Amino acid sequence: MIWHIKIDEILSSYKDRSDLIPILQRLQEKMGWLSTPVLQRIEEKTGLSGAEIFGVATFYAQFRFKPQGKNLIKVCHGTACHVSGVEKIEEALRQELAVKGDEPTDDGLFSLERIACLGCCALAPVIMINKKCYGKLEPNKIQKVIKDYK
């Protein structure tokens, strides 16, 4: 299978347990998320058990175990964003895109993730879509921001 070749390339750098996290990071970058078949392949190639790999991966917030939309929207919930009303922004986003929880939208274009702090508090409330930041948001600006990605 074609994706096997892709991930086998990444897995070939595995030597011992300490290589697991960088490998998971690279796999996620390539595949978008860590699925059962991906985990199984890691299992086959490293000799670690599925539960061990899953145990390591779930310890870190950065790993995702569900498919992700084409565009990832990170909503900052740091203190500054919180006090400047990011809850309302998130609500508006969810309404606009009809996303529930961490599932991607039906058209597969977006998924939404809550983040502890994006580190640009001066722009609060802030969201990040893929690698681009949008600051000083208001609920009624959301539609416009999203339009670029549709």
Next chain:
Amino acid sequence: MITLNIDGKEIEIEDGATILEATEKAGANVPTLCYDKRLAPFGACRICLVELEGTRTKFTPSCTTPATNGMVVRTTSPALIKARRTILELLLINHPLDCPVCDKAGECKLQDLVYEYGLSENRFKKDMSNLPIDYKSPLIERNLNRCILCGKCARICDEIQDVAEVSFVNRGMKAKIGTDFDRSLDCEFCGQCIDICPVGALTSKLFKFKARVWELTDKDIICPYCNVGCNLTARSRDGRILKIDAKESGVNEGGVCVKGHFGFDYIYAEDRLTQPLIKNNGKLIPSSWDEAFNLMVSKFSMLKGQVGMLVSPRLTNEEIYTAKEFMNNLLEGHIACAEGLEHLSALSETGLSLGELKEIKNSDCIMLFACLSETNPVAGIAINYAVKRKEANLIVISPIKIKESKLAKDELLIAPGQEITIINEIMAEIIRQNWQDSAFINDCTEGFEPLKEQVTRYTEEGSGVSKEAILSAARLYVESKNPCIILSSPTPDLVRVAGSLLLLKGKTRLHLLGKRSNEVGAFDILGDRDRAFISSARGLFLIGSELPNEALQNKEFIVVSDLYLTETASMADVVLPATASLEKKGTFTNFEGRIQQTDTASNPPCGAKSDLEIISQIALKMGFELPKFKEIEKREFKKGNFLPTQAKDIKISSDYPLRQSRFHSGKISQRSKALMEVSK
């Protein structure tokens, strides 16, 4: 040795021991939850805190802290009690107190500690944990709401069983024990995680809501399956076994496999025989024991000298011995074990003695020719221990990848059936390099020259393994101090060559595992006798044994004693309902030659008799009292014999491992519903 003071008592203990071990020696009772002596120290629960005098931190977990010279330790004090109470309160924050419906209640460590420390209220309040209960996995139910995150299940599964089916997942408040993506268990189902779980988070489905533990009667038994001879505790109520736990003492040291743990229900199969049957007009008709005995006495007296007997290698020593005396003294006929014991007589020819399990644990180089996780799983545990804890080198020689392959330093994938060739090739390499132990060979063995002559002729790669790989394995083997070779139910020729390989290194024991609980006992009593008498005998007495239908033709009188109406039994003139090993007292000899006592753990079906009773009662009817079984001395190594052996035409038998399965199954395991549920 170091000396430390525990609760005012001076204790001497070896260097490297933990404080907990010292407190045990001092007889102090320090509570533990996450500690188990078989596992590496973990230090998760903190309940084992002790006070160290003269230190600033004062409290330290005793299970992870090494004891040092001059330490002054207190195992109990008001402050310690307060600390332990707080730990318990924290554990109880989200632990459901559903003891009335928890199968662990009565032997739950948490329940006992909460009782001991007298906690009736909790200062901390939070919602009870509310994780879905795993009802779907076979044999094991997982209610992680009861879990206290001691990690013992995950650790035993990894460190001891080498499966790592479960692990800690998530972190912080969401941390739990889980599988990848919360799937059901699909593991070896050894159930050791159930035994080790201090609370009721992991329980046996077979035992679910069957009884409260204090209603159970415990009996010490020997596992009825393979001949590792695990020491187990059968726990029954009203004469019916409800669960089996591993015993911490004995060969297995707490180890157990799916067969020993869950496979006991074969004795409750619906098709158990419950009364004697006599053939009348071609049909088997229920009869009384007296009728059956009388018929046997009259027929046997008529056929004296012409009756042959086969006994199963699952009978107790007492039964096999009695059967032999019965045949020698009364029927004057031949007796043999129903299944070939040629591998054991081959071992006698080599002069080697039987290896022990603890030698595997202490070995630094293990050469393995069988997938033990399938045939003798608890012996496999010893390999894991040697490799993972003691850094032993494992050499796996097999036609397929097996579970143990991933622990192997060297893995030699041979062409099917080439075990003998590869050993010859390894020996050739050793002799070529002059690596053999010549002093030992001169003093204690015979036949080295012919062996040398035969094996050094090996040049091409008949085993399908490259020269370099063979050389590397040979080097690992000769450079080790305590190598061992492990075979399971091998051919006699394989025993002969493996024996020679051991002798080259000056080693005198072979680890020879078998599938049936009392093979070694049967061999010690009967030897490996020729079964040719079967075809000429006019009468047959088959105890727990089966024969192909052709062998049963034209016999004048056939008696079969068995648990079930097997195909052979249905051809018999008299069928006797026998009892199973879980239903009788007696001894079994395990693969090490250790004679072990087993006890009656379950009431036999009413109407069944043990084979010991059957034979002694017929003997009495014939006017003879049979002598009692005397223990047989263990064979010790005296002189070794090199037995040059060449691979003959290779016949691949039906149970030759070309595919790996969860466990090896036979007549009895196929009647266990529990085992069939997880057989692959």
